[in-house]
Amino acid sequence: MRKIKNCFRIILLLNSIISYSQNREILILDSATKLPVETVNIYYPEIQEGTFTNSDGKATINIREYDLRISHIAYQEKIINSKELQNLNTLYLTPKSVILDEVIVSSFNITKALKYVLENYENLYENQPFEKECNFKETLSIDNNLKRLIVTKVNWWSRSYNYRQLRDLKLRLGSIDFNINNPMDIFTDIPKENIPSNSGFIDTKNLINNVYLNIFLINFIKINPKLNFIIENSSANEILVSFTSDWKKRYTYSFRSKGKIIFDKETKAIISFTNEVENKNRVTKSYTIRANKEFSYETISSSSILNFQKNKNNKWTVNSFEVSADFNITYNDVKHNGNIKNNLYVLKNTQIEKVKNAGLINLSKPIYQNLPKDIVTNSNAILLSEEERNFIDVNDVVKNK
Structure with a gap:
């Protein structure tokens, strides 16, 4: 009877482990x-x-x-x-219900609200050393066709969510789920010019300057000392503000910022920031490496999105980040549309004082150039879209031919 009971306990234990996982x-x-x-x-x-x-x-x-x-x-x-x-x-x-608070509308000043966040930054956002286990995804599309898909784990360690200098930050690669980087196929008459290393990327240091809210805000306020804004709506706990800047001239092109910011009513912290930079006539002329043929590169717009949530210490912490750019490449009188996008999704957050230096990313290079080619797993935490799965399937067929 005791053996039967023991077996029954083992079965129950196995069932609980299976259901748990x-x-x-x-x-x-x-x-x-x-x-x-x-x-x-x-x-x-x-x-x-x-x-x-x-x-x-x-x-x-x-x-x-x-x-x-x-x-x-x-x-x-x-x-x-x-x-x-x-x-x-x-x-x-269910979408959040919208209310319009006349008191907020009459008294709100966006510049003061941004400066308040900077002045109270360490009280609002996590200020202890942390390590975040993240999914990093990079896509590059030309003429609405995927050319690059990279999905990898990245461990992000920092002394706090307050960026001062590079030594306070470490990025370490984890398992690589997908690493497909195809030629752009723009230089049709010079196939060798289409190698992936000639395709676009988002500089890693630029990513860092956007993912840390304090340095992003310092730069944003400096570029946009005056903003036109509207309080679009408000929920019980949040204020949503849309903004635009005036057009500014820089070198041979013009640009302006527009976007949306969501403030937490209780703490006055920024809990979501979407910023798009539109460009006019931002065109760079260049030449192919081998054939020395002219082509032009036009940056149409770039955008960044930061979203936050509260951690166990009641501090605001990043939970997702996106930066992207739309561009045109004109070659042989043919214009090609392009988009490059980097996403960072925080999957797990841990307070930790120190981390090992093994596998650190070279922050002077784009992330895709840090990836080893032979370490690929299928432990993807963020599901791929149907378009991305089809892209992988097509590349697997080509590879196996």
């Missing part, structure tokens, strides 16, 4: 439009671990014995326990 794919839709919602944060606050939905509104989450928080800056937050998660396939998010 289960993954659940979730589809998240807008309750009104029934359209998929991208970059929804699906997160266990208790262990500071989670993931995000892709452009198809899908995500895979490990089932843990904790409450799960479903949040997006534009939607009402939901809390789901592990039992509910077991049977959950599709979840609908």
